[in-house]
Amino acid sequence: DPNVSGNLVEISRQLRAQLLIRGAYKTVGESIEVSARCVDPVSGRPLTTFKSMGSIHDPAEAINDILTQIAQALRIALPPEDAESIRRPSTRVVDALRAHSMGLLALNREDARQSAVSDATRHFTEATSLDPAYADAHYRLATLLQHKKDTAGAESAYRAALRADIDHRDARYRLGLLLISLDRKSEAMTELEQALKQAPEDPQMQSALSSIWFDQYQSNFAQMADGLKQAIAANPDDPQLYVELGSVYEELGQIDEASGQYQMALSKKPNHPDANYKLGMILRNTGSRKEGITYLRKAVSSGTHMKRVHFYLGETLMELGDYAGAAEAFTKAVEIEPNNTPGFFQLGKASALAGKHQDALLAYSKYSQINKTDAKPHLEIGKAYAAMGLPRQARTAYKRSVEVDPRFADGHIAIGRLYEAENLTFRAAKAFKEALEIAPDHPEAKTLRNLVRKYQPAPSGAKR
Structure with a gap:
């Protein structure tokens, strides 16, 4: 950039550099001398100079020696690819x-x-x-x-x-x-x-x-779409061909065209499981959740082999506020996939929102048995116990959450809230402080800071 030529401060800023190196060389007879001056990018003050001598018949050797000297002076361990770059052939002329x-x-x-x-x-x-x-x-x-x-x-x-x-x-x-x-x-x-x-x-x-792979991917699917269109022209009453063409359109990102093909398949065979499932998922993902649920339920009754249909049905019912229906769907999801940890977590969440705290406890406990490194289920177990009026068990669960992950701020906050409810304000302040040290930008940070100030111990000899 000609606008910054010679402006060391601006050059270093644009390069995000902490050091600038200005190189030069000169030849004397059969010899070449290469020098590199290290410069402070802010002040322009010279820091040190490195020199190397070599033959004019192999000038790269002198240049490579300079680079190695600088790396050693900066105590930089050159990665293999950079070291190889230095050794790369240059010129002997x-x-x-x-x-x-x-x-x-x-x-x-x-x-x-x-x-x-x-x-x-x-x-x-x-x-x-x-x-x-x-x-x-x-x-x-x-x-x-x-x-x-x-x-x-x-x-x-x-x-x-x-x-x-x-x-x-x-x-x-x-x-x-x-x-x-x-x-x-x-x-x-x-x-x-x-x-x-x-x-x-x-x-x-x-x-x-990635851009090439994507272009080839698009080209391949476009060719598949042309082939399926020809097959449909020859066999217009085969619903599976419409489903396959719809799937190709989905891969190409042509969602409206895909929906149209699934609807064509269902006009030929209303209980086609894959057409119901795929159309239901498109409707769910594009905001038409109620319609989506109708088709997903038809997919289930039609015997779809898509294992996650119950999980997606549960998620959609949750979004619509049907927590009991969502819990039923998630229960089926974990029956089909016993190691489906998101299914157990969502089952716990739906059960708690439906007021079935005992069911929530069972679901979160199962999740924690499968995923032993996640603190979140222990927090939710504590909330379920608290909702059931069992503060001692809730405290045990909250403490378990921070044992699993000592940096789990929400666990410390939950412990603090429980102490606060029991009027143990010193302990509450301590828990809130720990949460703020871990997550100073937590959404509740302002409230927590106010509570810490409120619950700070009074000076020695004074009473709160």
């Missing part, structure tokens, strides 16, 4: 290194951008002619050719960079993006998959690959 450097300097000039790009292209081209095995020069040249819309030239230069250095990750990644723009997605995927193997955590490469 000092004039090629000089031409490459001139190209980088041209790109940083403050004059007309087009002139700078032209000069940089000329310098990078010179570097590649001086050393055809100079991968970085080919890579830089490729990026500029791509910028100029010379896609053929850019592709050739990227491939030249990879011939010179098969592990040049940036060249492979940019080549992949170029191939995507040329609609050569199969080739692009090959390049990007290889680049991702070199940098599996790189979000840009993950995103580029």
Whole structure:
């Protein structure tokens, strides 16, 4: 960015850097001296300088030595991929290194951008002619050719960079993006998959690959839809074909078209279990909950093999306030899937809201037996005991919640509330303090702070 050229404070801010390094080199006869000055990005004050000597026939060796010195001085353990990057082939031709450097300097000039790009292209081209095995020069040249819309030239230069250095990750990644723009997605995927193997955590490469996978995924389903339409034309009374086409439309995100196909299937066979289930789920998920429940119940009576139908039916009934009906549905859900922990938790919640606290206790207890690391069921068990008028058992459950997870703020708050109800204000304040230390931004934080101030012990010798 020409606007920040020389502005060390702004450069460091944009790079989020705590240290800037300014490099230079000079040649004397057969030798090359590389220096790196470390600069405080705020004051611009020089901190220290590193130097390295090498041969003009292998300038990269001196540069790599500088990088290693800096890493050691900063006590940075270089990850394997970075260490490998330092060892990556560069150039053994000092004039090629000089031409490459001139190209980088041209790109940083403050004059007309087009002139700078032209000069940089000329310098990078010179570097590649001086050393055809100079991968970085080919890579830089490729990026500029791509910028100029010379896609053929850019592709050739990227491939030249990879011939010179098969592990040049940036060249492979940019080549992949170029191939995507040329609609050569199969080739692009090959390049990007290889680049991702070199940098599996790189979000840009993950995103580029995901876009290709999604496009291919969409294309495959579009072809499936065309095939099913032809099958329906040949067999218009087969309800299963409409269900399959509806499923394809769902995968493509065409929900209205999917609903239409499920309705067509039901016009052919009203008790089709999959059509009822899938239409019920669409209606449920798009806000038409009452209609959704009707179709989900038809799916159950039609013998659907979708195991989660009872769980989703229970969730929908909960949203509509039918807690007894929801509890019945969740009970069926956990009968079918005995290890369905969300089912047990929701069964406990629905039972408690329906006023069946004993049933809630059983459900939450079963959940806690399956998932022994979750503190939430113990809190809910405590609430059920409290609702049944059993404060001692409630306190035991609340304490168990913070034993399972000492940083469970809601458990400490529940303990504090129980002490508060028993007028044990000192203990209540202690519990509320612990909750605030864990979760200072808790939704009840303001109220809790007021209670802590209210219940603070009076100074020695004074009475509350």
